[in-house]
Amino acid sequence: MWIRLRLDIGWRDLCFGFCSSLLPGGRQVAQAKLEDLWSGGNNDALVCLSVRSGFDLLLQALDLPTGSEVLFSAVTIPDMPLIAKAHDLIPVPVDLSGSDFQLDLTALQKTVTSKSKVLVVSHLFGARPEMEEILKVARKHNLYVIEDCAQAWCEPEWRGSEQADASLFSFGPIKTATALGGALCRVSDPAILDCMRNRQAQEPVQVGRKLTCNICKFACLKAISTKPFFGTITALARRLGKSVDDILGGLTRGFSDDNLLAQLRQQPSTGTLQLLKHRLQTYDTQRIHRRIQHAQRIITRLELELTQPERINPQHSFWLFPLLSDQPEALISQLQQEGFDSTQRGRLAVVPPPTDRPGLNCPHATHLLNQTVFLPCYPELTDAAIDRMCGLILSLEQEKTGYN
Template sequence: MWLRMRFDIEWFDVAYGLCRAGTRRDRAELERSIRERWPSPEQMFPCLSVRTAFDLLWKALDFPPGSEVVMSALTIPDMVRIVEHHRLVPVPADLNVADMAPDLDSIRRAITPATRAIVVAHLFGSRIPIEPILEIARQHGLLVIEDCAQAFAGCHFDGHAGADVSMFSFGPIKTATAFGGGVFRVGDPRILSRMESLHAEYPVQSRGSYLKRFAKYSVLKGMSCRPLRDAILAVYRAAGFDYDRWISGVVRAFPGPKWLDRLRHQPSAPLLSLLERRLSTFDETWLAARTARGNRMARLMPDGAMRPAMNASEHSYWVFPILADEPDRVVAALAQAGFDATRRSSLRAVEPPADRPELDPHHARDILSRMIFLPLCPEMPRREMERMGKILESQADCLTKVSAGSETPVLFPRMLGGSRSG
């Protein structure tokens, strides 16, 4: 069985991370070394996770309660919870399925005099052109925050030069994972220094908690190796457990009611050590191979099948989502052929404020309801990809199609010419 969930880390790195658990290296020196991997070291800010620094950012900005933050309409729920925790109002900007960029009209409609910032997420490994969004932000005096958690492509890309903040995640299932860690680029030195002084007040992640995390993900990595993985899957299936659901829950970094307390920590020296190693040894040819694999799979898709971000100008295929009108049937057909595709996603639609139901992100909800992630992984040989393509071909009538006569994919064909853009 080919599984989607995998950890982008080699056993050699795992061994290094374990050895570093007892490291006495200076955290400040490690942070400096991480910063120096990026083009603008003085703007970089290593932290425990993207969520840690996203929370710090709002603390540092200290916007008045009720200020609004326009957000890409699909993100992980914690990003919304963090905004709300600071008594700010998240406002969704609906997405264009073709490139997963927030729709410009949706952004314009979402902006009010209370808006302070726009958070743009680059999803699935694709990168969206944010220039038009920067232009809108400039007209309204808004900050632009780029969520690159799913879009790390090597340290040469530290975010769009025009963005005020760009954030990269090295969480458990991310590219170049260190089983945790995040790096932010913050353009304004005043905001950065405020974030740094607030950060300095946080307790440092204990070695014990690093080791616990590290052990958990190492075991999960071990479990994801064939044939152990196949045996575990068979046991789960026989017992009626949903493996995918279980693993999605286990990889949540900050579970439980004390999630905010958990994320408000400085990274420990061992985590920084491993992160520094992952960045310094990152292999861009490996990323190029992943991109080529994604492009090959794209060519194997049935004619006219619609995919999120299918027209993205840059895509490194962190994951490979497709869309289906009847997703359960497609998942079942793939499973029968040994491909463990999944409908499970950590993304959720951002809810509109109660008094602005017209901003409901219909496209984002529709994408979520149709989305299936294919288990495309580096070990999958070409012939297996071709076999997966053939299964999809046999299910072509269940897949969502690009609308006939439309140059870009539109999720709501019935709305063409209607009031909704997209």
């Protein structure tokens, strides 16, 4: 089954969302209830259309001088540095370390300048890295620290590091506990939060039929992600010389490339607010526990504790399982032929360095992204399927060793 079609939402939730999308009015009350639920009485929450929207609102509220630098974990989705550029800011990558895509503190020290004002730390694939040392460096240089937790939500009690200035969580179509849209932001400074809230209040509300259409689309995608349909799609893709990503990838995109800011600058509809609140209150966290168990089984079967010790992280919830391979294309091809929805890269990219600082080209992040294969470990997989997948990976490794 294709990894992007393993939608973390059930048919009852889709029905609830469909009914919510048809209900008129009550948007302000729904927003207030959702933000109160998320903040737990701390009054530090704002619900937005997406993490990108929250990031855009943050940059508006910060009102940084033109030409200020926004430092990014080197691997992220391209829209994030594009938003910074739209604010006349300079996106600057910070290289990563290890095999788990974590920010390299030495690289951060070398990258920061007097023009650096913001640091965006991406928590990728379900990881929850320790922020203490990162925050020490950031505070030393007066950086405003934003956690991009779009891929990292795993339990209702966790809202990011309380010491970070802002933490952004996504509940878009392929995320954990998806509401097919919506994001929740925790912002520590009340003045900045108020500014974000006031600016968002001036934006148009996304039309309710957008959620209705999304529910219908993803209900169809959920149906065709079952094995018989998916096998047909895979066979069709091979015949056309394409991948499943090529055929279906665009269907899960939340925003197109055209006029990005106009798409981001909308308030979430009443239906989205109600569906997101419903998902947070009713989500079965046992699904995440099963996902983690599958990941631990992969680690044990492949003996990754020896070669990629960073995988043994008790804070990792494995939204995706990243596996380093020196022959990623061959591995993906073999796994897909056997019905496993492995993939590579997706929408992630390495942030390019500024033209006047070409030395910040982040070689380790580039190597990591090029060598990483994403393995499925979603809850629906059985232990037998996990073992068969690991067996295929080990067989390919043995073939390579024998050939050499």
